[in-house]
Amino acid sequence: MAFADDFAEINRRLSCIADTLDxxxxxxxxxxxxxxxxxxxxxxxxxxxxxxEVGSRVWGQAIVDRxxxxxxxx
Amino acid sequence: MRxxxxxxxxxxxxxxxxxxxxxxxxxxxSSRRANAYDSDSYHHDAYTDxxxxxxxxxxxxxxRKSEHNDTTxxxxxxxxxxxxxxxxxxxxxxxxxxxQTVVKSRACWPVYIGIALVxxxxxxAIAYVPPARRxxxxxxxxxxxxxxxxxxxxxxxxxxxxxxxxERCRTGRNNDVCSCEDPTQPSIPQSPDSWxxxxxxxxxxxxxxxxxxxxxxxxxVLLGDSITEHWLGTGFAEPNNDYQANxxxxxxxxxxxxxxxxxGLALGIIGDRCPNLLARLQNNETVQGLSVKVLWVLVSCVxxxxxxxxxxxxxxxxxxxxxxxxxxxxxxxxxxxxxxSWRATWLLSESCDSKSPRPPL
Numbered sequence: 001m002a003f004a005d006d007f008a009e010i011n012r013r014l015s016c017i018a019d020t021l022d023x024x025x026x027x028x029x030x031x032x033x034x035x036x037x038x039x040x041x042x043x044x045x046x047x048x049x050x051x052x053e054v055g056s057r058v059w060g061q062a063i064v065d066r067x068x069x070x071x072x073x074x
Numbered sequence: 075m076r077x078x079x080x081x082x083x084x085x086x087x088x089x090x091x092x093x094x095x096x097x098x099x100x101x102x103x104s105s106r107r108a109n110a111y112d113s114d115s116y117h118h119d120a121y122t123d124x125x126x127x128x129x130x131x132x133x134x135x136x137x138r139k140s141e142h143n144d145t146t147x148x149x150x151x152x153x154x155x156x157x158x159x160x161x162x163x164x165x166x167x168x169x170x171x172x173x174q175t176v177v178k179s180r181a182c183w184p185v186y187i188g189i190a191l192v193x194x195x196x197x198x199a200i201a202y203v204p205p206a207r208r209x210x211x212x213x214x215x216x217x218x219x220x221x222x223x224x225x226x227x228x229x230x231x232x233x234x235x236x237x238x239x240x241e242r243c244r245t246g247r248n249n250d251v252c253s254c255e256d257p258t259q260p261s262i263p264q265s266p267d268s269w270x271x272x273x274x275x276x277x278x279x280x281x282x283x284x285x286x287x288x289x290x291x292x293x294x295v296l297l298g299d300s301i302t303e304h305w306l307g308t309g310f311a312e313p314n315n316d317y318q319a320n321x322x323x324x325x326x327x328x329x330x331x332x333x334x335x336x337x338g339l340a341l342g343i344i345g346d347r348c349p350n351l352l353a354r355l356q357n358n359e360t361v362q363g364l365s366v367k368v369l370w371v372l373v374s375c376v377x378x379x380x381x382x383x384x385x386x387x388x389x390x391x392x393x394x395x396x397x398x399x400x401x402x403x404x405x406x407x408x409x410x411x412x413x414x415s416w417r418a419t420w421l422l423s424e425s426c427d428s429k430s431p432r433p434p435l
Contacts, residue, residue, distance in 0.1 A: 050301055053319035060305075060327040067294045067336055067368050 027066055032058055261349035269345065272310030276303065276343040277354060279311035283339060291365050293336035294328070297351060298372030302342025309344045342372075 033055065035041050040048055044055030051059050263273045296302045303309060304317040305324040325331075328338030343350070351371070 050304060050317070051320070052317075053323060056305070056320040056323045057327075059301075060323055063294065063296070063338075063370060064327055064334075064336055067338075067370070070368055071293060071336075 025066075025070065027062075029059065029062060032062055260353035260355075262353045263345075263350060272312075273343055273345070273350065276308075276311040279308075280341045280343070280354070283341065287339050290337055292339055292367070294338040294368040294370050295366045296328075296338060296340040296342065296370045296372065297355075298342045298370075299346040300342065300344035302340050302372055303344050305340035305342065339366075 033041050033044050033051075041055075042048065044051055044058055046052040046055075263269045296305065300309065304314065304320050305328075307318045307321040308314055309317075324340065325334070327334050328336065328340070330337050341354075343354075346354075
């Protein structure tokens with residue numbers, strides 16, 4: 001099993017665990033930082049791991065949107 | 075198609091047998107002889123040959139079952155009717171001869187190859203989708219039937235134990251024995267000293283932030299590792315110049331004083347993993363006394379080559395966190411565990427090369 005498969009499996013299970021718990025949701029943000037061809041977006045993740053200024057804005061906005069969604073009962 | 079008496083064939087290519095009784099082998103021999111003839115006289119353009127030019131063109135083969143049910147290919151010079159709707163199969167010998175000539179003529183292969191290439195290009199042009207228009211589709215999440223922490227735990231523990239390389243397990247005392255902690259047991263970093271000291275320093279900083287925000291009704295508290303602490307532009311509570319640009323972004327998104335829609339607080343410590351976060355939570359270092367709607371947990375994969383183990387920890391620790399959360403004023407908490415695949419991609423591209431610089435925790 002390749003690395004990518006491992007992590008796809010991890011994310012899948014985390015999502016399933018979250019589904020079984022009250023008041024717990026899973027947020028898979030990997031797609032925020034992918035390029036359209038499936039690679040890492042180095043503009044957002046300059047070191048390939050941590051969001052830089054651009055990446056933090058995208059990441060932070062995603063958090064805000066999700067919190068508002070949870071707060072609104074959506 | 076005109077008829078001709080078989081016995082009037084000037085070349086008598088079909089031999090001495092009457093046309094009506096020619097067996098299939100006779101026809102093949104005739105065809106071969108005709109091909110040899112055609113190779114001389116019809117060399118220029120086989121498809122332009124007329125029936126008049128073909129010595130056996132007028133004849134039509136009929137595929138007919140004999141009285142003994144033996145398949146016999148017959149020539150019927152008198153019958154030019156279309157052989158449709160019966161058990162017989164007709165074939166024009168001129169076309170047969172021409173076809174064989176064409177197939178044998180290698181001069182036409184470039185034409186066929188050219189046609190094949192054109193068709194292939196057309197298919198490729200139709201099927202091609204520019205990269206910019208390709209959609210990144212999410213994989214379907216299908217919940218496994220077995221418990222999350224049994225087979226999964228075994229699988230990844232084995233991976234960690236068989237891993238070869240430095241920093242296999244971040245808390246391991248050496249590279250030979252992996253001594254990762256129980257993911258459900260709170261743990262304060264002890265070694266190395268720089269980690270312990272930095273972690274304690276950051277914990278005190280976070281406690282001070284909580285005291286400053288107690289009077290606020292927070293929409294979200296961000297709990298996590300380096301990615302969370304970088305919102306503050308620090309690492310172990312000390313300024314990190316690489317992430318100072320994140321600070322104004324953080325303020326604009328999570329501080330109503332700076333125009334944000336929601337009020338948030340980032341409580342991150344670089345390198346934190348689930349046991350470390352549990353220690354912070356259970357020691358009331360962070361969230362006690364806070365009024366918060368959502369706890370946003372972002373801690374999973376720090377540990378580099380021990381990433382599998384740590385990621386697994388979070389699967390279990392997520393349940394543990396949920397069952398042991400101690401936030402009396404927390405009205406609604408959503409533990410949001412995040413994106414393992416994000417870091418996995420980094421591992422794929424970087425960590426296997428020991429010469430590549432690693433980003434800080």
